[in-house]
Amino acid sequence: MNKFVSALCSLGFIAAASAQSSDIDAQHNQVKQQFAMLNLSVNAISEAPLDGLLQVFTNKGLFFTSKDGQYFIEGNIYDLTNKVLVNDEQMRPYIQQQVAANKSGTIEYKAKKEKYVINVFTDPSCGYCRKLHNEMKDYNDAGITVRYMAFPRGGLTSETYLQMQHIWCTKDSRGAMNAAKDGKNVKPAMCNNPVKTQYELGQSFGINGTPAIILPSGRLIPGYQPAKALLAQLQAE
Numbered sequence: 721m722n723k724f725v726s727a728l729c730s731l732g733f734i735a736a737a738s739a740q741s742s743d744i745d746a747q748h749n750q751v752k753q754q755f756a757m758l759n760l761s762v763n764a765i766s767e768a769p770l771d772g773l774l775q776v777f778t779n780k781g782l783f784f785t786s787k788d789g790q791y792f793i794e795g796n797i798y799d800l801t802n803k804v805l806v807n808d809e810q811m812r813p814y815i816q817q818q819v820a821a822n823k824s825g826t827i828e829y830k831a832k833k834e835k836y837v838i839n840v841f842t843d844p845s846c847g848y849c850r851k852l853h854n855e856m857k858d859y860n861d862a863g864i865t866v867r868y869m870a871f872p873r874g875g876l877t878s879e880t881y882l883q884m885q886h887i888w889c890t891k892d893s894r895g896a897m898n899a900a901k902d903g904k905n906v907k908p909a910m911c912n913n914p915v916k917t918q919y920e921l922g923q924s925f926g927i928n929g930t931p932a933i934i935l936p937s938g939r940l941i942p943g944y945q946p947a948k949a950l951l952a953q954l955q956a957e
Contacts, residue, residue, distance in 0.1 A: 747787055751776060754789035763924060764814070768806075770797065775810055781926030782811050812938030815925055819934055822921060825914030826867035827893050829856050835863030836954045839934040841871035841922045844887070844900035845880050846930045848944040853901040858947035864954070868897065870915040871922045871930050881915065888913040 751774060752762045761779040768775040773784050773793070784793040797806040819839050826839065842849045852859075859866055870888065872881040883900060889911040890896040896906045922932065925940060933941040933950070937957045945953070 747774075747789075751785055751787075751789040754785070754792070755783075758792070769799070769810070770806075777811075777814055777924065779920065779924050781924065782807055782814075808939065811925065811940070814938070815934060815940065816936075816938035818921060818924070819938070822869070822914065822918065823867065825888075825918060826869055827888070827897055828868075829860060829866045829894070831860040831863050831865045833863050834865050836936060836951075837865045837867060838936070838950070838954075839867045839869055841869045841918070841927055841930055841932040841934075843871055843873045843880055843930040844883060844897070846873065849931045850901050852931050852944050853897075855947060859950070862947045862951045864947065864951065869922065870918040871927060871932065872915070872919060873930060876916060876919065881919070884915045885910060885913050888915055 748765045751765060755762050755776065755778065760776075760783070762776055763779065764777040765774055768784055770784070772787065774787055776783050776785055784797065785791060798804070799806050799809075823839075840852065842853075844850070856866065870884045872878050872884055874880050883906055886906045886909050887893055887896040887900055889909040890907065891909075900906050925932075925934075927940070927942070929942065931944055933943075933945060935941065935954060935957060939957070941950075941953070
């Protein structure tokens with residue numbers, strides 16, 4: 721009898737869990753439909769740290785919404801008790817995961833005595849990107865390996881997008897990057913390349929300018945940082 725009762729309880733638990741999962745799927749599908757009306761493609765949905773809200777990772781960054789998808793929240797949310805930016809805290813694990821999954825397509829400038837690895841979304845036509853590149857020795861001497869990811873600021877119809885494809889497709893991609901950062905022409909070369917994927921990845925992190933630096937923790941730093949200042953931030957992580 722006890723075994724029979726236990727079996728019934730187990731079946732009831734499974735049925736309840738299945739119904740709950742079905743409700744969540746329906747809820748998420750509704751959110752996806754609502755976001756599609758805003759031309760936002762949903763990559764992932766999870767419970768937000770705020771009661772009654774969902775956090776939605778999209779092709780244009782992180783947003784929050786009511787669970788029925790009716791109310792859309794764009795902007796920063798601060799946790800005043802813990803003194804943290806909620807958007808940043810929730811994005812870090814997502815960014816870490818996505819960067820790790822796309823590391824094979826980067827152009828790397830490796831430090832001989834590597835202590836830290838950063839990923840930098842870059843554009844050869846960007847002034848501060850060139851400044852960062854000109855100081856590559858300083859970063860490497862500080863033990864910081866730099867991995868470049870593509871982010872043509874003008875979008876996928878720009879000349880820079882085409883140039884970045886040439887850079888990534890050239891056998892000596894580092895040499896081509898060096899030339900482009902110096903304002904020199906890069907010899908045309910085409911292949912299957914990650915430039916479009918990396919650009920869209922950057923957009924999904926909420927990036928809209930370069931350079932954009934990703935620390936090992938997944939923290940995003942918009943803009944240029946000199947090696948000394950960047951090293952201090954890495955050490956404080």
